Amino acid sequence: MSKADLAAAILWIGVTLYAVFGGADFGAGMWDLLAGGERGEPARGQIDRSIAPVWEANHVWLIFVLVVLWTAFPPAFSAVMTTLYIPLALAALGIVLRGSGFAFRHALPGPARAPATRVFGVSSLLTPFFMGTVVGAIASGEVPADGGGDPTSTWTGLLPLVTGALFVCVCAYVSAIFLVRDAGATGDEELRRYFVTRALIAAVVAGAAALGGVLALHADARYVYDRLTSEGLPLIVLSGTCGAAALALLARGATRGIRPLAVGAMVAVVWGFFVAQFPYMLPTSLTISAAAGASATLTSVIVVFCVAIAVVVPSLGLLYALSQRRALEQ
């Protein structure tokens, strides 16, 4: 494994963490949007309790991904940015609205909370969609190595749109699974079942979207499709197995084991994609090694990643433990 491959793997670890944790936060926003008015208050309360402590930290993985991409693979970053600037600008807009909508809905006085909540919900739905179109466009090989691809047709094809839809479904799914566990932990059986129903629906829809994605890959991205169904096949099988097992456990009303299985299904797909794209950064116009920046920079990125893990994991653990702990007696 070359240093550039290692940096690409680090980039992908960042993508994975953002997909799982950031994705769960986006999904929570979607459930918040779908929870309805008065009736949705208990669900909304659970969503708040689940994401309030961690959403900002989860968001940092996106920054991490952007920074590693432009630092370790500058030409790839600039090619993507000069081609897919419309969906990327819309995703950035969504991030601004999502973050501020969530932050403000707690802090605003009563009547102003409802619009902030709606902004939070709608932008939680749109942001992953546009991010999905970017990933789909890259997979379909529409991004030229030196950038400047068509600003609209590159991301409005079948594969980008299906990928966008898939992202939305997967976020909703993984979030519902997290919320099942969190509601279960508080002992609120009604709320737990509320999220179980939603997790089941999301699982079925996400599964269908994934199948649609495979068909679209077949049509629009033969390189990725071919590798996904050969080198990447074990990971896809693993993902399917985890997903099915999670579904079975969910249907049986279990609480333990669902979350790792669902996360496993998601991680396996993300890495299946990595394998399928390999050795390209932008299939099939720019390889990882051709996109890689200066050697000392790659080393810096690897070191920074190790430090980030060493710092972030224990502090996130502390935050998590603290947010689960009961308040001290005054």
Next chain:
Amino acid sequence: MGLTPLVADSASNLLAARTQMGFTLGFHIVLACFGVAFPAMMLIAEYRGRKRGDADALLLARRWSKAVAVLFAVGAVSGTVLSFEFGLLWPGLMDRFGDAFGIAFAIEGIFFFCEAIFIAIYIYGWDRLSGWAHFWTGVPIAISGIGGALSVIAANAWMNTPAGFTLGPDGRVESVQPVDVLFNTSTFHEFVHMWIAAYIVTGFLVASVYAVAMLRGRRDRYHRLGFLIPFTVAAIAAPIQLVVGDAAARDVYNDQPIKFAAMECVYETGDDQTEYIGGICTDGEVKGGIGLPGVDSLLADFSTSAVVKGLNSVPPDDRPPTPTTIHLAFDAMVGLGFAMAGLAAWFGFAWWRRRDLPTTRWFLRGAAIAGVAAVIALECGWMVTEIGRQPFIVHGFMRTADAVTPAQGIWWVFGVTVAIYVVLGVVAGVVLRGMAKSWRVQDGEPEGPYGPPPPSTPEPAR
């Protein structure tokens, strides 16, 4: 004929992209100051509260932590916008220099993580950790604010005085020496200047809120303390900033002579240069400014025989396009810096003589204005460093015009951005005011974007 609209388009793109970047950065820089300095003030309040059993100080720390959370949340999104903009607006820069320019941002990521996590820990910790353990969970916030500022400033300093790389035949960075990139000539002075500025801006702005409250008659111990902690921090920082800023200007004189020439409106290279205060820069003479003969040379290198390079020493294409803006921004920053240091001295004198604030209402009025003044000085200083670097984005290596995206429609994006940021700014203001109001009437604690919901507060009826 065929080429003309294309050229016009690209010039308009450059202006649009610079306007967009300038506006979003100008918004973010204020929030960044809060991110760097507000946690320190919150910790000073908590330290005092715990050390002396001061309930007012503890209450201030608790309330400030919620304001810190709101401002951090807005700062995080406005910072994310900037990360996107590097690629969306300046793909040429990232393409050729990303692997040198980016290293500092990679490091900043770690500090950003720490800040995000520990702000949440600190806020959750109020009811879950006891005594000093809680205080210590706040320390990483203050440290990561400083570390984050150092990283971002290192990247900006690198654009002014690029170092630590060699270019390959394709014009892209070929090899990099990360340490030289990070600690380039300008890193140290830019960082110290910005770091102290963060304390001045935050200190005076927070104090101004309490100064207004005191002018309106709320002169209890709580408000006094809320004024004294941030004001003291800013009052210590303001005179130091005069010394630091002076040293920074001399570094600019040595390392970025053309920026210095624009700051001082110097056209012809020579010794015994006149220092102009105010005025419009035109080639030949400075219109409407107050001229102090020889003083510019004296300030630049302690001697009237010091040679100051002029704008005319480089071809017109290599000069900053708007020297008057740079000159006036520089003068405004320095003038406001002296005014703030004067206010600090007034406070220091009264405290030395009587252990109290100056009694006149004029002092509080001055303190109320100092917050705005500090923000204006901050923006002016930032304009000097950014506009003064033009027409280059990486000084001496890449022109801003060569880095800008060919993508169309930036003015539209700019319009949307202004609209959203205005709403964002207004709502953030409403939120902070709302917090203050609910604190005043004492009807329970408002929530922050991180905090646990208050125990058993019923949802307000609709």
